[in-house]
Amino acid sequence: MPATLYLEGPEESIKAALLVELRHRWAEGCPEAPAARVFRAAESGVDEILATFHGASLFTPRELSIVLDVEDLGRSERKVAALAEGLARPAGSSSLVLVERASEAPRKSLEPLRTACQVITSATPPTRRDLFAWGERRAARERVAVERAVLEQLVDACEGDPAVFFNELEKLFTWVGAGGRITEPDLAASLRPVAGADLAEYLAAVALGQPALAAQRLGRVLAAGASEGTLLFALSNLVGGALGGWARHREASDALRRRASPRDLARMLDALYRAEAAWKRGRADSVAVLEQATRVAASPPPRRENVARPAAT
Incomplete structure (x- = not known):
């Protein structure tokens, strides 16, 4: 050290x-x-x-x-x-x-x-090879036997998302215990969608300003069975929490508050209210509404140019 x-x-x-x-x-x-x-x-x-x-x-x-x-x-x-x-x-x-x-x-x-x-x-985004090597080292430390094909399937299933990979890896080690063996059925059971866990990871990507990753995780949350209303409420609660209100996911709201100004947060919240209204009135496809709302909340705030004001006469 x-x-x-x-x-x-x-x-x-x-x-x-x-x-x-x-x-x-x-x-x-x-x-x-x-x-x-x-x-x-x-x-x-x-x-x-x-x-x-x-x-x-x-x-x-x-x-x-x-x-x-x-x-x-x-x-x-x-x-x-x-x-x-x-x-x-x-x-x-x-x-x-x-x-x-x-x-x-x-x-x-x-x-x-x-x-x-x-x-x-x-700490830069890892490659597929990096994640595979990390999995091998962690398995050796936990004294867990895992076949190369199983690790490859796990890396592919996580689509290069290191947060999901590490989370699934820890779940597998807990599942089989020290000295155990991870099999393909174990991996299949571990990768079964869980809406609550996927929702937290989705909100974290939004809060950190990672639109591509947020869009990827949105698909996982929808596949896990989360409803459109639940997701729109979660986004509104995330932004409202960043503005000082009650937050179900306080850490994510705090991260969003550090990234965006109060003015930007108010803009996000207005866009989310408009998206929810469009969805409830059937004016737009629900998935398209969620994708647009995710882009608005996860994208970096627009840059504002300083415009010189005319001097008072």
């Missing part, structure tokens, strides 16, 4: 999977302090983070610390500079992992942190 690691990139599911692997490897190599300490940048001070990274005791000579949403520190140059300075002088054998959420463009304010870290890892 490097002393400091910076984890960035557009693929959040890859980041989550990497953190699971890092924590597992750390627990194997550091039985005296196997559990990682997790901080959120907005809730923890730089002094607290560095105290854990630099500190050591007789009973815990080293620790693994993970700082999530490190971009929240970017609002303060002073905090970024203080943390970067502390990262540049590691003490002992502890490790610190900084995790930055996906963004459309690199956050220049965080460059001092990237420079200070020993290793920078970018």
